[in-house]
Amino acid sequence: MDFEPQYTPEQEEFRQEVKSWMKENMPPGIVHPADPIDLTEEQYQLRREFGRRLGAKGWLWSTASPEYGGGGLDVDHAVVLEEEAEAAGLTIPPFYDSGGRLGGASIVVWGSEEQKKFFLPPIFTGEVRTWQLLSEPEAGSDLANVKSTAVKDGDDYIINGQKVYVGSSLGCDYMWTLTVTDTEAKRHENLGWFMIPSTLPGITVQPMDLLISGGESGAGSGVKNTVFFDNVRVPAFNLIGGHNEGWKVATTHLELEHGTGGKISRNPVVDRLFDYCRTTNRRGQPITKDEDAREKLIDVHIEQEIVRLFQLRNYWMRHSGISTTYEGPQASYMRKTLGLKMSRHILDILGPAALTFDPELGASEGHMEAHSRAGIVAIHPGGTTDIQKVIMSRRIGIGREVKEKAGALG
């Protein structure tokens, strides 16, 4: 076994190339607000610009096929890129995006050759930013129960309906969504999966007032929105996977969103908490020397290590082409559970300082206050903790001889 990438001389050479490239191409002045809602337009544009530069180099979605604008690199190079971005305090992509990892991955699996050539290059090169539109007022955990409709009209579909908990601050270029294409057909055989330009007439984006936005990825998403479709005319070309075939397309990105992709980066909130407790004195000694705080910090460390190892395992499985069953939802479940428990641990360790971002009386530039909220909100995106357990149970085959298969990833 080997729990870390072995860096070959070629990789080390690549790392040097990445380092010096990042030095030249990372726009100066990128900062990280504790609450992603505080991301400014100027900051966002800096990130987009960096994303486009990465994309032009093939490093934004480095393992995607070069035929469609990806970098065509192997996992060992992707690891170096992620590590170097992390060292610079960023993720790849450096902004909220549902196109490359989720929507794009579904198009790779289910799109026609023509659709792949049209939709994928702008995503993989960072020219466009894409949102996912899945939940509806009546379709949360039961996503297949969506009510928005797409009615065939000549060479187009006419879309109507409402999507919630969508996207981020500062807009997007494309939206992908799941709607009913056949009101008479059976569940799971009645849906269509569309890639929609956000500029089409009839689309309204309205910010939601939430406790905090809880994104699945490291790049904070800022505000979440309600999106209304009012007789939006979409060309049939934008339907991926075929009429009434939307659910199978969705299984691909749902699988990835359930944590199957895995990741190898650290948890920045845990690092910040430990740094803060090491460097902040209470009653004449660092917080880490307080017996009660030590116990809590060790709890956090142990659980974070377990989450890290599950994510590492999933990352390795995906990139080695080993098919997963329950591992994706398991990592998601553990990460979400840890996040929620950490809200409690932070409250125990820091007391009321955990609840304010006041520059004098808050902790860690407001990051602890933000996590106190985010730990609660983050239990639902991509499926609640209970839903993750339902999926695990089916995949394991608890109480059933025939195990459910994971969504197709390739």
Next chain:
Amino acid sequence: MDLSLTPEQEMLKTAVRSFVHQEYPKETLLQIASPTEISPEEPWEQLTKTGWLGILIPTEYGGEGGSFTDAGVLFEELGRGPVPGPHISSAVVAALTLLEGATEEQKNEWLPRIASGEVRMVAAITEEEFGWLESDVQVTAEQTGGRLTLNGSKAYVFDGETATHLMCAVRSKNTNDVGLVIVPADSVGITIRHLPGFAWNQCAIDMEDVAADSTNVLGEELTGGWTALERASLKAIPVISAYQVGGSQAVYELSVDYSRTRHQFGTPIGRFQRVQDQIINLLNALDAARWTAYEALWKLDIGRDADDSVHLAKTVASEGYYEACNFAHEVHAGVGSMTEYGLTLHTTASRTLYNYLGDPKLHRRRLADALGL
């Protein structure tokens, strides 16, 4: 990055699994565990012939010179039984301690015989107040010239009854140094008493004027003996964790099977989400133990500082195996508590291993130290 086993390790895994299946079927394990039946000696004799007891002993001392991960694979499969010792105590804890602290002569004397199974050496560390710290050692060694006389009592010694030799932690009456003395288990003055009840292969050992000389002292002097044990423990612990992983894996598989075959309210019980929750919690505990254990083993293999990973692994595996058995009992209800079903073999093992070489509380403290908190 490669989290798979090597082809050789896969072969070892298969070989051990079929060995356990053949030599230690459930009926045999129940017979060994029974307080009234006589334990068969044949399975252990077969185990000594495999050479596996020498897995961590270098070839120059008659062992196989395997890696820590190799040992993890072997003991994970033994843990599925759970196959009783004294394999871990002798071939892992005692052997590694000898490698850390023995003279060349002592290594040549003991290691080949531990590898062949002729010697079953068991470390006797803990005493009545139960603790794994140097300060807890109160059994005395009085030194007169080259002679030593041991007095006092060891308690809660894992695998002690099956030992041919004991590696006793003792405190010098003369210098207060704590070291290790190797004595035959049948020495004059040694009385071994089985601890009845829920304990798994634990005993109390009384020592009254037990005679030894400096050749019996690890490294030939008491100074440094305790350090050798501590260094060895940091290597032995992830192997024990792997054994706990194997046990957790076994009760997981029992529970999934039972969820499919047991019907209540006209449907397999695994169709109930409350029952599913138990098995999912079990699987999460199992996988957490698995990956923390194997990461620690890997760090040992590549010679990296592994202290934090070792303490993490033992904490997670001890709590994991304990909880895994509890979840399995929730799934199995009455059937699980029937001795003949076999689940209680694991439940019993999980409790004793929880404390072995330090309980989770101790390892959490050590983990905090290792992280520099």
